[in-house]
Amino acid sequence: MSQFLSRKRSLIAVLAALFLALGASAYGAPRTSGLWWMPDVASKSGEQIDQLTYFIYYLTGGVFILTQVVYIYFLIRYRARRGVRATYLHGDNRLELVWTAIPTAIFIGLWGYSNHMWWDVIHTESPKDTMEIAVMAYQFGFSFQYPGATGKLGRSDVKLISADNIFGNDPTDPATKEDFQSGVLELAIDKPVRIRLNSRDVIHGFYIPQFRIYQDAVPGRTIDWVWFIPTKIGSYQLACSQLCGSGHYNMKAQIEVVSQAEFDKWYKEKVAAAAGASSGNPPAQMK
Amino acid sequence: MHVSATTIDEVQQDGPNIVRFGMFTFLASEAMLFAGLICGYMVLRGGAGSGWQMPEALKNPETMVKTVVATLCLISSSFTLHFAEGRLIRQTKGGKLLLVLTILLGSAFLANQAIEWITLHNEGFWFNTAGIMGSCFFVLTGFHGCHVFIGVLMLVATLIRALTGNITPHRHGFLECTGLYWHFVDIVWVFLFTILYIL
Amino acid sequence: MAEILADTFPGEAHVSHAHHPELSFFRKYIWSEDHKTIALQYLFTSLFFLLVGGSLAMGVRFQLAFPGAPVPLIGTLLPSWLVTSAGAFQPGGYNGLVTMHATVMVFLVIMPLLIGVFGNFLIPLKIGAPDMAFPFFNALSYWLFLLSGIVLLSSFFVPAGFPASGWTSYAPLSSHAQYNGTQAGQSCWCVGLFLNGLASIAGAANYITTIINMRAPGMKMFRLPLPVWALFITAILLLLAVPVLSAAAAMLFCDLNFGTSFFSASNYGQPLLWQHLFWFFGHPEVYIMILPAMGLVSEILAVNARKPIFGYKAMVFAMVSIAGLGFIVWGHHMFVSGMNILLSATFSFSTMVIAVPSAIKTFNWMGTVWGGSIRYTTAMCFALAFVSMFVIGGLSGIYMAATPVDLFIHHTYFIVAHIHYVLFGGSLFGVFGAIYFWFPKMFGRMMNETWGKIHFALAFIFFNCTFFPMHNLGLNGMMRRIADPMLYDHLQSSQPINVFCSVSAFALGLSTIPFLVNFFYSIFKGPKAPNNPWRSTTLEWTVPSPPGHGNFETTPTVYHGPYEYSVPGMEEDYLPQNQPAPETARLAAH
Numbered sequence A: 001m002s003q004f005l006s007r008k009r010s011l012i013a014v015l016a017a018l019f020l021a022l023g024a025s026a027y028g029a030p031r032t033s034g035l036w037w038m039p040d041v042a043s044k045s046g047e048q049i050d051q052l053t054y055f056i057y058y059l060t061g062g063v064f065i066l067t068q069v070v071y072i073y074f075l076i077r078y079r080a081r082r083g084v085r086a087t088y089l090h091g092d093n094r095l096e097l098v099w100t101a102i103p104t105a106i107f108i109g110l111w112g113y114s115n116h117m118w119w120d121v122i123h124t125e126s127p128k129d130t131m132e133i134a135v136m137a138y139q140f141g142f143s144f145q146y147p148g149a150t151g152k153l154g155r156s157d158v159k160l161i162s163a164d165n166i167f168g169n170d171p172t173d174p175a176t177k178e179d180f181q182s183g184v185l186e187l188a189i190d191k192p193v194r195i196r197l198n199s200r201d202v203i204h205g206f207y208i209p210q211f212r213i214y215q216d217a218v219p220g221r222t223i224d225w226v227w228f229i230p231t232k233i234g235s236y237q238l239a240c241s242q243l244c245g246s247g248h249y250n251m252k253a254q255i256e257v258v259s260q261a262e263f264d265k266w267y268k269e270k271v272a273a274a275a276g277a278s279s280g281n282p283p284a285q286m287k
Numbered sequence B: 001m002h003v004s005a006t007t008i009d010e011v012q013q014d015g016p017n018i019v020r021f022g023m024f025t026f027l028a029s030e031a032m033l034f035a036g037l038i039c040g041y042m043v044l045r046g047g048a049g050s051g052w053q054m055p056e057a058l059k060n061p062e063t064m065v066k067t068v069v070a071t072l073c074l075i076s077s078s079f080t081l082h083f084a085e086g087r088l089i090r091q092t093k094g095g096k097l098l099l100v101l102t103i104l105l106g107s108a109f110l111a112n113q114a115i116e117w118i119t120l121h122n123e124g125f126w127f128n129t130a131g132i133m134g135s136c137f138f139v140l141t142g143f144h145g146c147h148v149f150i151g152v153l154m155l156v157a158t159l160i161r162a163l164t165g166n167i168t169p170h171r172h173g174f175l176e177c178t179g180l181y182w183h184f185v186d187i188v189w190v191f192l193f194t195i196l197y198i199l
Numbered sequence C: 001m002a003e004i005l006a007d008t009f010p011g012e013a014h015v016s017h018a019h020h021p022e023l024s025f026f027r028k029y030i031w032s033e034d035h036k037t038i039a040l041q042y043l044f045t046s047l048f049f050l051l052v053g054g055s056l057a058m059g060v061r062f063q064l065a066f067p068g069a070p071v072p073l074i075g076t077l078l079p080s081w082l083v084t085s086a087g088a089f090q091p092g093g094y095n096g097l098v099t100m101h102a103t104v105m106v107f108l109v110i111m112p113l114l115i116g117v118f119g120n121f122l123i124p125l126k127i128g129a130p131d132m133a134f135p136f137f138n139a140l141s142y143w144l145f146l147l148s149g150i151v152l153l154s155s156f157f158v159p160a161g162f163p164a165s166g167w168t169s170y171a172p173l174s175s176h177a178q179y180n181g182t183q184a185g186q187s188c189w190c191v192g193l194f195l196n197g198l199a200s201i202a203g204a205a206n207y208i209t210t211i212i213n214m215r216a217p218g219m220k221m222f223r224l225p226l227p228v229w230a231l232f233i234t235a236i237l238l239l240l241a242v243p244v245l246s247a248a249a250a251m252l253f254c255d256l257n258f259g260t261s262f263f264s265a266s267n268y269g270q271p272l273l274w275q276h277l278f279w280f281f282g283h284p285e286v287y288i289m290i291l292p293a294m295g296l297v298s299e300i301l302a303v304n305a306r307k308p309i310f311g312y313k314a315m316v317f318a319m320v321s322i323a324g325l326g327f328i329v330w331g332h333h334m335f336v337s338g339m340n341i342l343l344s345a346t347f348s349f350s351t352m353v354i355a356v357p358s359a360i361k362t363f364n365w366m367g368t369v370w371g372g373s374i375r376y377t378t379a380m381c382f383a384l385a386f387v388s389m390f391v392i393g394g395l396s397g398i399y400m401a402a403t404p405v406d407l408f409i410h411h412t413y414f415i416v417a418h419i420h421y422v423l424f425g426g427s428l429f430g431v432f433g434a435i436y437f438w439f440p441k442m443f444g445r446m447m448n449e450t451w452g453k454i455h456f457a458l459a460f461i462f463f464n465c466t467f468f469p470m471h472n473l474g475l476n477g478m479m480r481r482i483a484d485p486m487l488y489d490h491l492q493s494s495q496p497i498n499v500f501c502s503v504s505a506f507a508l509g510l511s512t513i514p515f516l517v518n519f520f521y522s523i524f525k526g527p528k529a530p531n532n533p534w535r536s537t538t539l540e541w542t543v544p545s546p547p548g549h550g551n552f553e554t555t556p557t558v559y560h561g562p563y564e565y566s567v568p569g570m571e572e573d574y575l576p577q578n579q580p581a582p583e584t585a586r587l588a589a590h
Ligand code: HEA
Pocket: A059, A060, A063, A067, A103, A106, A107, C168, C286, C287, C289, C290, C332, C333, C351, C352, C354, C355, C356, C358, C359, C360, C362, C390, C391, C392, C393, C394, C395, C397, C398, C400, C401, C402, C406, C409, C410, C411, C415, C418, C419, C422, C423, C426, C427
């Protein structure tokens, strides 16, 4: 019958194709070339997260190769041949039990591991010397507000956000007076940072691939649980990774991770400038 | 989900139940529609706290009385329809009359709702001006109103079939569906009335 | 009209039709109430939409490979909201392309192909029924679906064009004209999805009623072929999940046009409410798009391996649990949305658990080919590929289910790769396989196997070339929905991968052409098909190809399960469901 023609040819097609999928999964071996793999990690929690990523990578990679090798072996071994009948078998409850139990165990174990880490990187209190920085996202950019000389970021409230108070600073809090704003996210290496995340219009994303950090900025809410510790000096880009309109494709901000000394210098200048300025809220510098 | 095989012939014997079954599945999804809306309401109201401002026009006793009456109309219309159903199927007296009565009661409810919307609008409460409460109020009652309206149309269609003698002990699927639908719309209103007017 | 709903019992419908087979052209092809015709209407319509959605994807790929380059040929013809005067895509227009690409593919291609086409065509034939329970609503369902497609695509012509807030339409971007700038288009999106929902619900209620009430004598629930089981479960999902989207779409429409504040940040609205409503629908939706494919593939595997499906009941229970759990995992799309972070932990757990039934199915498929006598028909090739592709897509799902990893890959191309491995390598491969497999029954002719194999090879190779590297792009930190990766320092080095993906994507697009040619040629010129070309056991193969009106001369009686292949003691290697087993046959009691 027509549909039986070219069994061999089609078999080769299937195999070639399946092997291609297999081979494909093999490249992107850990850290060989930056092109195929993650950008170098630059934050403490990021290092932890990468461990988990690798763990899953090897787990799923193993599962994939295992299943596919067996599968392809079956496909060759059990291709139709003259006079050979298929085995008449409806199933096997012992097997069902095995391949239900094992994945269940693996998945629950994996959940335990990943959830434990989730607590580490998100829930745990940031260290004492954490510096809090307010981040305000808007169509289409970010601006940042640093604590002034007191080292304490002033209170703010989304309800107070307005054209001339873009951070919604609370004037009743003296600390806000000396807070200063910046268009660049300047960070000191190894110094913990907590983000006070806000949005003025739509939902934006706070995404730094090298820090392995993502958090949506939701208008009308302040999200203050994201914190991280930069571990590599260098400049990075903060990218908005939540579709937020026609300018989304280019909504980003510069991040400079510098030595403590350099940071202090920069910080002093800014504080001085802020003190100079009469108003507690100098107009935000855009980009 | 019953495992025994039902044949087409069996289905034919107790014919309408396949129609009723279909209607129930449909109502299940209708229920999910309102469930979605009502969950939204609960989340929003919970979050709004003091921001949940009931327009004066709704609070005042007069409107309240009107709405209660309208609610009673709708509930009683379920009963009139129920009794109408039995009579129409058995083709005994009074069925058509009760059906007409049901239609009138349903229309009365709709009329009241229309008036309520208009008064609210005149007093400056509309989709965009009555805060989150208004959003929920107009959309929920609006959705329900559309359902009642469709229900009334179905009732009228049923009446026509009754008048043209198209409802017999063996042919009353449409009547049955209308009944189920009407009761459903009725129950939904009891919920909406409680959450929008009383709570 | 409602007559048909109410007063014709399916049996009657059958009989009365039989009385006057001569139907007017209009009743026969336009407003047909024959489930087979409706299935074909769905088939042609959604294949057309596949070309639309595909062409949009080609636009997406072109922009990503050559940002800022004018679109060849048609560039200057396109409207100004989409392209610059030079004919290159605008960033905003690009968002529109992505949004419509996904909306079309999900709501106008995959769902109708799986549910509209194979649900309609196979359910009555496989359970031994003359037609659906409510033929009228079946027809209505198709026309509502077509209308929804027209409304959605009409957004091309409205001011500011396509909706551009993604197929997930997150508020408040989608709910405020001043933010999205595409009020008209976004409204079309809401209305279109609402209508599409009505169509789905009409169909789903129909399927459930039919399967529960109209099975032929002896067709116990556990004798149903797996595609029927899959479609039955899918119908329940549709029935319960889709209305929630309808509600959300209605609220969004009001926010957008009547100034309500459900999803806005001000006036006590809640942006996250949209996400919860959307994903409460959205996750069941993704299983709605895979379960029918799983059912179809299971059958193709069994038939072409000449073996009973391995672990029939396990397969059924796996699908049931996927459906059940599917309603409590929606939060895995919102791990980093600002939702309570404790919830993330719980949703992560349920997501891990829901992977188990998929694992069970995978292993049962492997068990099915084990010890088989595998015929490599085109349908079989696609079915076999489905399993591998689904495994890849599923395994990438595990990365995201682990909340900390999702912190890194959320909204990157890793997700895009995942999407396409499960939806294209999964659902669409399943559909292709099913088309090659049931084509003879649908049109009474065979498709050309050689060209089928060519289509398969091209599609398979270029599919993997297009989408596998997207995992790597994602790990590079390439964000979704950005019109120009070159603007980001960390992405410039990986731009060559984008070019590679795009070139493969064009090839993948072109690979559909052999399919289309083969398809339409075979409809008219293909060799005549026998009743049962694949030597299958299920009921649709016991009637002529294509089956006549009313399907069965006399209601068949079913004697055993759907996959009695290679039964010892018979010289035929298959035992049709409607034939009592011969004395010699040694059926396994299972
Ligand atoms: C057909 C559609 C389909 C299917 C079947 C799936 C299946 C799964 N999906 Fe996917 N998903 C989508 C369609 C689908 N998804 C879409 C469209 C999106 C994007 C939406 C958007 O934002 O636009 C998405 C997004 C998405 C996210 C959100 C990502 C983000 O936005 O950050 C997550 C997170 O958990 C997820 C997880 C999963 C998991 C765990 C499965 C599991 O069901 C997979 C289970 C299968 C397997 C695991 C493979 C086979 C099993 C074995 C071989 C056993 C052995 C394995 C081990 C022991 C590891 N999916």
